[in-house]
Amino acid sequence: MAKQGNQDRIAVLGLGYVGLPLAVALARAGLDTVGFDTDSTHIAALRQGHDRNGEVSGASLRAAGTRFADDPADLEGCTAFIIAVPTPITDAKTPDLEPLRAACRTIAPYLHKDAMVVVESTVYPGVTEDVCGPVLAALSGLVLYDDIKLAYSPERVNPGDAEHSLQDVVKIISAQDEDTLDRVEAIYAPVVKAGLHRAGSIMTAEAAKVIENTQRDLNIALVNEFSLIFSRLGLDTLEVLEAAGTKWNFLPFRPGLVGGHCIGVDPYYLTYRAEQLGYRPEVILAGRRINDQMGKHVSHELIKALLARGANLAQARVLVMGFTFKENCADTRNTRVADIVTELEAYSMRPDVYDPWVDADSIAHEYGITPIATPETGVYDAIIVAVAHKEFTDMGAAAIRALGKPGAVLYDIKGIFGKSGADLRL
Structure with a gap:
């Protein structure tokens, strides 16, 4: 069995406005955290204590103890994978899920039994289970929902807004079952002081995220x-x-x-x-x-x-x-x-x-x-x-x-x- 709760070794994929503050916060809370990004220049700067987006200070980067990586081999041994890559739209105004699929392809070789994958990227209802799940299962050779646990916890990052930071905004969490949801809660609870909302299903959480900004x-x-x-x-x-x-x-x-x-x-x-x-x-x-x-x-x-x-x-x-x-x-x-x-x-x-x-x-x-x-x-x-x-x-x-x-x-x-x-x- 994989280590449970805050004993997971966590990989955060995508170190932009969402992933970087999360990776730093998890490491600061004492969780074993790897921050992964395919942009080697970005990783080199982070190792030197510089965030090009200006969201995380150099002091915070150095103090947190997050390990920054651009080599997928550094994902070996991780038990929980949090995907925080962009989900843009195409010129035709349709979802571009390629960054999300690419992240799934990257982590699939490093998944082992009881690995947990948490998607934070904004998606339409059904993507975590119907798009990510099959890619993870096909490329890892593991059984979805049995060997691979799925979860979804949408980001609520507001760039440039120090008042509504990761720790200050209630975070939605969801998972394939209650045991996995408990595991997700154990990861996020130490860093989200405003509290967690346990959604009834992954699709409910996906839908909640996508209507927040649609309403606005x-x-x-x-x-x-x-x-x-x-x-x-x-x-x-x-x-x-x-x-x-x-x-x-x-x-x-x-x-x-x-x-x-x-x-x-x-x-x-x-x-x-x-x-x-x-x-x-x-x-x-x-x-x-x-x-x-x-x-x-x-x-x-x-x-x-x-x-x-x-x-x-x-x-x-x-x-x-x-x-x-x-x-x-x-x-x-x-x-x-x-x-x-x-x-x-x-x-x-x-x-x-x-x-x-x-x-x-x-x-x-x-x-x-x-x-x-x-x-x-x-x-x-x-x-x-x-x-x-x-x-x-x-x-x-x-x-x-x-x-x-x-x-x-x-x-x-x-x-x-x-x-x-x-x-x-x-």
Whole structure:
């Protein structure tokens, strides 16, 4: 029998925003933990105490005692495998499960009787058992549910948010049976101080995860649609929301760009599975269509404002401040700011992109955009504050306006400077 509970030797696969904090927390709690990633450069940096995403400090990396590995052979002897790899979508807006399958293929040769595999990646209901399980069994030669124990515990990581860390957010756990669920609980209980919620089944936990962000996506889509309507009425959306918010049960959502690894992706996992079952989810897909067009809407509003000032679009200089999918983090996955840049380029404009949080090389590789190191002063015809980084809020509207020419258009997407601080906002 494999060692039970917190006596397991644990491997965490995928050391990004989800896996790295988990691997560090488990090791800090005294659990024997290997952190595995296929990116050798990333592993080398972690061994030197550097997290390229800025989520885990060097001191925490050094103090935790996590062993970092990029050689699959280092997985030998592990009894519990936690998979925390990305689950993105394809260009066709369908689930891309290849990273998850690849992780299963990697660990399969190192599975022994009573090995436990816990999936943390966001998936649609059924993936852990119907996709991961068969791969693990076929490549290991072991019997699923007998020799290999399956579990699912969805991540609830919010990049750049120190207030809602791994230990501070209730974590859902699920497994194939009660004994395996007890084993999962023994692993996570020492690091999740907010408590654990034991779901009734793996599919229940998978479904719970995928609807968390779908609900938020739809609420943002609703206020984004409000914004589209109110812009045609000449109304200030944030003023309307402030007035409506005086009612006790009005939800405080605000318009904005919806990107990132969760909200802009997870709904497509649920809709994909629904359509496989013969049901077309009209409301969820409508929300996705609205949110996916907001970058184009921002660009068109800016272009109209420039044309109203008599600007020549081909010669107009535009500064886009912020490129990450949200404020105060380096994460650019599925950022919708890219849509703004693409749309402006379609009108023969060449915007400067400035973001003090991003790695310039990774942006150039992923999006074909080379961000500038520092904005020039007094040269821009328009400035878009796309992300509410603390550096930008600290600057204030006047200092940002000083980057532009006299009379330059300031588009404050997040509304961080108030109505009088900008010419345009969602």
